[in-house]
Amino acid sequence: MPELPEVEIARRLLARWSHGAEVVALEPLTGGRLEGDPAAALGATLARWDRHGKLLIGHLSGGGALLSHLGMTGKWARGGPHLDPRPHQRVLLTVERGGERAQLTLIDPRRLGWVAVVPDPAPWLARLGPDALDPALDGPTLARRAGGGAAPLKTRLLDQARVAGLGNICVLEACFRAGVHPHTPAGALPPAAWERLLAGARAHIAHTLAAEAGEEITYLSEGGHNPFLVYGKAPAPCPRCGEPIAKAALAGRPSFYCPRCQPL
DNA sequence: CCCTCTGTTGGATT
DNA sequence: CAATCCAACAGAGG
Numbered sequence: 001m002p003e004l005p006e007v008e009i010a011r012r013l014l015a016r017w018s019h020g021a022e023v024v025a026l027e028p029l030t031g032g033r034l035e036g037d038p039a040a041a042l043g044a045t046l047a048r049w050d051r052h053g054k055l056l057i058g059h060l061s062g063g064g065a066l067l068s069h070l071g072m073t074g075k076w077a078r079g080g081p082h083l084d085p086r087p088h089q090r091v092l093l094t095v096e097r098g099g100e101r102a103q104l105t106l107i108d109p110r111r112l113g114w115v116a117v118v119p120d121p122a123p124w125l126a127r128l129g130p131d132a133l134d135p136a137l138d139g140p141t142l143a144r145r146a147g148g149g150a151a152p153l154k155t156r157l158l159d160q161a162r163v164a165g166l167g168n169i170c171v172l173e174a175c176f177r178a179g180v181h182p183h184t185p186a187g188a189l190p191p192a193a194w195e196r197l198l199a200g201a202r203a204h205i206a207h208t209l210a211a212e213a214g215e216e217i218t219y220l221s222e223g224g225h226n227p228f229l230v231y232g233k234a235p236a237p238c239p240r241c242g243e244p245i246a247k248a249a250l251a252g253r254p255s256f257y258c259p260r261c262q263p264l
Numbered sequence: 265c266c267c268t269c270t271g272t273t274g275g276a277t278t
Numbered sequence: 279c280a281a282t283c284c285a286a287c288a289g290a291g292g
Contacts, residue, residue, distance in 0.1 A: 070273080071285095073272080073288085109287055149279085168272065253272095
């Protein structure tokens with residue numbers, strides 16, 4: 001479930017719960033992936049919570065960082081296994097601020113998420129392209145980074161080294177909003193299409209963020225009702241023209257699109 | 265009840 | 279490049 005909006009919400013929550021707090025303990029729970037040197041975080045202060053694409057970065061006083069990725073099913077919540085036992089608690093972070101302790105846990109049923117403590121986050125960030133919400137990222141820049149060649153547009157937009165933060169759902173929603181088929185060869189797109197794709201991705205992200213923001217993480221896709229324009233909609237009618245939404249697979253991942261609004 | 269299928273992440277392999 | 283498998287599980291459907 002986590003794509004950029006959910007990671008951004010996780011960032012805000014982590015900042016609210018632990019900004020300026022000291023790391024008192026950091027430990028793996030059953031099945032948890034805690035890598036790097038967790039002991040290096042002990043006693044350090046969480047100076048700032050940042051997000052780059054789908055990577056969470058907790059900057060530690062002293063220069064290191066606490067990194068976290070949510071994988072497919074991760075979320076951060078307050079409460080630990082002793083105070084508030086819940087299934088699938090994987091990593092436990094205990095912080096102290098103003099004399100008050102708080103326990104934060106990474107909850108992750110499928111265990112594809114992780115936490116790591118690294119001495120310098122720079123090499124991790126260097127592997128990622130500009131964040132999708134970075135104001136410096138514009139249409140021409142996106143075209144330069146993701147355009148050219150015969151590879152499908154969707155493959156390029158999902159490549160975190162080209163642009164960071166776009167997931168399968170976001171890419172498909174952006175393609176629909178831009179009127180572009182997700183399997184269009186990346187080199188065949190005119191400049192105006194890149195502008196529309198970027199605007200479409202940001203509109204989808206803003207819409208999802210607004211709908212999900214709150215005290216708790218509540219994923220838009222949870223609750224039995226599909227809130228997206230095309231993702232998971234086949235063969236429902238296209239919201240714009242009524243043509244049945246189509247489904248196809250690329251690299252094992254599903255694509256959804258309107259054959260009439262998004263011709264190849 | 266038991267299969268079988270699907271998948272929001274990313275990485276390795278062919 | 280791109281297709282495939284994998285990680286480990288929940289939930290849906292037959």
